[in-house]
Amino acid sequence: MSAPSEIQVDRAARTVTLVWPSGERQxxxxxxxxxxxxxxECRRKRMMSEGIEADAQLELGELHPMGYGVQxxxxxxxxxxxxxxxxLSQLAGEGG
Ligand SMILES: [Zn+2]
Structure with a gap:
């Protein structure tokens, strides 16, 4: 799995757009x-069906690419x- 060629962070729109080497934008x-x-912790919460609070007002902080992924x-x-x-590549597009 290769890394995206570009990671575009739009803090106003609260989105991260991954641009894959194929040119596909996600x-x-x-x-x-x-x-x-x-x-x-979050995997455990989902497994226990506790849910994770994340409303539309949630904003992005810093992103730290780590080679195999991004923090x-x-x-x-x-x-x-x-x-x-x-x-990330397996996630559906915006929404979810
Ligand atoms: Zn977590």
């Missing part, structure tokens, strides 16, 4: 990414999730 909403956070900080203070590229 916009993802901050709230969607937050709900699908792959960290152990994403959110305005709710959560920054544990490192999203592997392969995981």
């Amino acid at each position: 916009p993802l909403a901050a709230a969607q990414l937050r709900r699908l956070c792959p960290c152990a 994403i900080e959110f305005s709710d203070g959560h920054a544990r999730g490192i999203y592997p590229w392969v995981y």
Whole structure:
């Protein structure tokens, strides 16, 4: 799984758009990414059907590309999730 050729962060629109080497653009909403956070804590919450609060007002903090994926900080203070590229590529587009 290769990394996106570009990661476009639009803080006003609260979206992260991944531009893949194929040229395909994949916009993802901050709230969607937050709900699908792959960290152990959030995976446990989803498994227990506790749900993860992430409303439309949630903003993006810093993004830290790590080679195999990207760590994403959110305005709710959560920054544990490192999203592997392969995981992101399998997410549906904006919405979710
Ligand atoms: Zn998490």
